[in-house]
Amino acid sequence: MIAAYIRDSVESPKAGVIRKMFEEGARLKKKYGAENVYDFSLGNPDLDPPDSVARAVERIASDNAHGTHGYMPNAGYLFAREAMAKKTEAEQGVSVPATHIVMSCGAAGALNVVLKSLLNAGDEVIVPSPYFAEYDHYIRNHAGAIVRVKTKEDFSLDCSAIAKALTEKTCAVLINSPNNPTGRIYSAEDIASLSNALREHGKKCGRMPYLICDEPYRAIVYDGKKVPPVFPFYENTVIVTSFAKNLSLPGERIGYLALNPACTEADAFIAAAIFSTRILGYVNAPAFFQKVVASSWNAPCDYSPYEKRCALLKEIMDYAGLEYAKPDGAFYLFVKVPDAWKGDDLAFTDHLKKYNILCAPGSGFGGEGWFRIAYCVSERTIIGSREAFYKAVHDKA
Structure with missing residues (x-):
């Protein structure tokens, strides 16, 4: 028999909410095409590792000295x-x-x-x-x-x-x-x-x-x-x-x-x-x-693409009429659920899926009434979501 705590956690509506959204995104992309789905669910960095990492991987992979894998x-x-x-x-x-x-x-x-x-x-x-x-x-x-x-x-x-x-x-x-x-x-x-x-x-x-x-x-x-x-x-x-x-x-x-x-x-x-x-x-x-x-560990990295994407996304939120917390770092935008939804972030993020937008509800983070957008995605995805966000906010539920 499965442990009660694990069973209850798995069955909870808040359990694994980020991963569930990620899996839902895969389903929607298969149905509508990846270019028509705006998946902001998972904080999965999409910048390539620095070149020095690739060089280190090549060098270390070629080392097969005795005891290397002990x-x-x-x-x-x-x-x-x-x-x-x-x-x-x-x-x-x-x-x-x-x-x-x-x-x-x-x-x-x-x-x-x-x-x-x-x-x-x-x-x-x-x-x-x-x-x-x-x-x-x-x-x-x-x-x-x-x-x-x-x-x-x-x-x-x-x-x-x-x-x-x-x-x-x-x-x-x-x-x-x-x-x-x-x-x-x-x-x-x-x-x-x-x-x-x-x-x-x-x-x-x-x-x-x-x-x-x-x-x-x-x-x-x-x-x-x-x-x-x-x-x-x-x-x-x-x-x-x-x-x-x-x-x-x-x-x-x-x-x-x-x-x-x-x-x-x-x-x-x-x-x-x-x-x-x-x-x-x-x-x-x-x-x-x-x-x-x-x-x-000290390889130079360029994080400016994240900053640019953040700026694009904030402009889209302004256009859609959504309030958000200005981030100091990381690659997330925490956005307030529209007043019409009375703070129900689970219902609103479920509503967003009708417009092929996938975001994580804030209640999964202890932030009820908000939702999280992970913008470690392509600029194309961000720009493409502009009208979808506007419609999701202004269309009747």
């Missing part, structure tokens, strides 16, 4: 961890030893390793909403409880609300910046305020919560904005990230976690993360792409 330490190749330590130091402005890096099967794998390492049954993880849809399941995977705290109207952190949500059961606060689905970058001021709240809470209750920062979109930012470092603000910080978005390698499942050297229990945390990598069945991150990213 087991490795669960934390990953030392040279890969050293490269990720350099990357983390460049981003955080803090010297990070390779021993504080654990290679992972993408950011999702890293996050599950972190949660497995930290959570006792019933422990709470505070998550500002809206948030990446799978966080609910990742936290529950490890017997934790998600505590959702709404962000402010502009989707910035509500640090006062987070502080009020802290309890003796709080194990961690999990943030994602730039955020999926809103594109919001959380400011240095907000990170500092949040850090102070966590530190004060830890002193009072004797348990210092962790700050988990999910950062796969760190490099994809607009208007000269930058994602602030987090290590300088708070000791018990761990970063989870991947090369899915910045190097356009989502299918390769390669990422890592990086622990702040100032962490109060650094040795114990890293030992737990390595052990969790093993017992979760990951064993180690993909060997081939550890080698690839070790030599390509």
Whole structure:
């Protein structure tokens, strides 16, 4: 018999909403032709990886030396961890030893390793909403409880609300910046305020919560904005990230976690993360792409096509009469459901399908009354959707 939690999750109308839309898109494309379907459902980067990645793949694939495909330490190749330590130091402005890096099967794998390492049954993880849809399941995977705290109207952190949500059961606060689905970058001021709240809470209750920062979109930012470092603000910080978005390698499942050297229990945390990598069945991150990213992590990338597509899409939303949150980064536009639909994002995204438009309802992200457009698609798709969006908004339901 299937586990009750899995059965209930699969049957929930909000379960796997993004993937369901993606699969619906495949069906519609087969029926109407791909050029007549406007599929904005999945955050699947469509820019090609940098040339240096292709060259690294060719070079590494030709290496068939004895032992090349053997087991490795669960934390990953030392040279890969050293490269990720350099990357983390460049981003955080803090010297990070390779021993504080654990290679992972993408950011999702890293996050599950972190949660497995930290959570006792019933422990709470505070998550500002809206948030990446799978966080609910990742936290529950490890017997934790998600505590959702709404962000402010502009989707910035509500640090006062987070502080009020802290309890003796709080194990961690999990943030994602730039955020999926809103594109919001959380400011240095907000990170500092949040850090102070966590530190004060830890002193009072004797348990210092962790700050988990999910950062796969760190490099994809607009208007000269930058994602602030987090290590300088708070000791018990761990970063989870991947090369899915910045190097356009989502299918390769390669990422890592990086622990702040100032962490109060650094040795114990890293030992737990390595052990969790093993017992979760990951064993180690993909060997081939550890080698690839070790030599390509700092490859120059041009994200201007995303910025151009964002501008095109915002113009279309203005034309259709739709309100949206201006993104600071990532490749999503979070759009408000028209007033006529009374905040029912599930019904409105279902209505959009009549016009061959596929978008993810905001309720799947804890953002009821909104929907997400992933614009990592061709300009042709975006431009082609112009009249379809207008008709969907202005035609009678």
